[in-house]
Amino acid sequence: MSKIKRFFSKKKEEAAFKLRLGGGMGQGHKLNAPKPDAPTSSSRRPVDVYVPPKRNELSKEARAAANAALARIERKESRDFNTSLAAIKAQAKRELEAERRQKEELSNTSSSIGASSTGASTSTVENRNLACEGVFFRCPLIGEEVLPKQAWKLKIKDFLYQQLEFERGLTACLIIQNCNLKEKADDCTATLIKYLENLIQNPDEEKFCKIRMSNKIFSDKVRYVDGALDVLYAAGFSEVEVDGEPFLLWSKEQMEEGLDLVTLVDALKNSEPIQLELDRNIKVLLPSQARRVVLPDDFYRISPEEIKREQQLRAEAIESAQILKTKAMREREEQRNLRMYRYSLIRIKFPNGLYIQGTFNVYEKISDIFEFVQSCLADESLEFNLVATSEGKFSEDDMEKTLYDCKLIPNVLLLFAVPAIPTPVAVDFNFLKEDLLMLVQSM
Known part of the structure; x- marks a missing residue:
């Protein structure tokens, strides 16, 4: 087996060397070969030197009009997404406030007719906007x-x-x-x-x-x-x-x-199959972008068509039997649902409204999520907690449990909290590395 490892190490070094050689370095030549003659001036076409024409001085009215046009262009360009920390924080705050108002409006209105129409339109939008492009390695x-x-x-x-x-x-x-x-x-x-x-x-x-x-x-x-x-x-x-x-x-x-x-x-x-490493496919999301929860087909063990057919058959069987499910029946059904997935999409929400998103295998451990979050922090030594909305804060005993054990499948939202920083202060605090904020623009 050591010979196979040495073989792979050598091949990787050779591939890297060839890649460096092929990086657009031009045609090679022998060190002792004479240098090629430089092209003589007689072989070049004469080119007239460009002389810019003299321009009349702008009048006060023309200069004022030009300044107004530039101001309009600058205002238009400022509407594009800005990846500066202040701009991202402001955008996240606006979206959080809009989300809060929307929830209040929904709670104050009757939901029967509105919910059905909203659900249909949301479903259409989600199908066009997957939570991630796929699973990568x-x-x-x-x-x-x-x-x-x-x-x-x-x-x-x-x-x-x-x-x-x-x-x-x-x-x-x-x-x-x-x-x-x-x-x-x-x-x-x-x-x-x-x-x-x-x-x-x-x-x-x-x-x-x-x-x-x-x-x-x-x-x-x-x-x-x-x-x-x-x-x-x-x-x-x-x-x-x-x-x-x-x-x-x-x-x-x-x-x-x-x-x-x-x-x-x-x-x-x-000899064994060459192992692939799951890439986290990290994303940094604004609140409006985090509403996308439709997963791509790669997350499933079986095809989406088979999942839909199985769910339909199960629903028909329950409806025809007209029986109340016992706790054991509910647990068996839940386990069947969990086994449909190979991967889980984990989102962590920070107090300032930003999210980070990563892809995990369902058999990875809770400690792997903590390591992932820690690697994204500007201060990697910061003590923090992750809180599941249903299960509460994770303890030391949970670190060796898998995502499957904790039922964090197929997608879950965890809340980021720092015991040493009060919540009102944390809202205005940026915990992420600044280079990660560039990922917001790509969504």
Whole structure:
């Protein structure tokens, strides 16, 4: 396994070096080569020097009109979103005040007709405005990009196939694990290990030195698996035809240079899928932007169509049975709902009205949320609490619990509080790093 890690470390360094070389540095030349002659003045076209025309002095009336026009332009430009701290705080305050007034108006009016029409329009808007664009990942072993999982699978596959030319055996072991379904990869790996271990133990027995390619086990478990034939070629097998039938024939001389069968077996046993790291996809939101709660399809274990169908069938069954659900029935239904999701969208609301938003796996811990919030603070040493609106403040005992355990799925709002700072003071306080405020503009 250490050889595989060294292999990946070397490939990453090579990729980074090639990237630096390809960064628009121009055509290379030998250090001892003579410098190219500079173009002579005779080869250039003569260009007349531009002489600006003399302008008459503006009259007082013209200057006043110009100043008025500039003032109008400045007022117009000032309406665009300003990422300065003062502007963001003022905008957040205005939106919080508007939100408060809207709640008061709704509570003072009758809600039957208005709620139905508002709900329909809100649903339409939310479907157009997802809470985030999707779920994104990093892969430090391959590169620094932030991509969806499917894009990473293609990128990893391309990367591994590019390395076959240089280290065929080790790369092929990784291709088996990363470019095939798990069950298919496991069956193939077990079969290849058996072939190679037979050779290690009985190198002179003819029956272990050749593989009939039409053999059912070979056809079902090896032949059509990405990377499998490359493992055998690196081990010293080559394709030959015997009596009109294709065989793989082993020869010690044809083994990949610097590789032995024991090392290859060890690589097959220890190769694993390349792990992706979930990117937080951090957003900083104003109150008006935080109303978007529609999640993209990537958050679900099953497709949205299957979820809707399951919910509809469950609703019909309950309606037809006309029974009251017991506590046990409600808990079972809740667990089924929780299992629909792979990821959870966590939002933290600060006293000044701003929100931060991040994506988490449902099996990450509460302590991971605290670490995420801490990394966003201007003062990372600040003592703070996170309060769930339903469960209250998290305690030390909660830190090792998962989001699934605490039912913080599929999206939840937590309130940020600092015991040492009174609430009236905290409203005017900026807790976030100032460079994060630039993210508000991109929403």
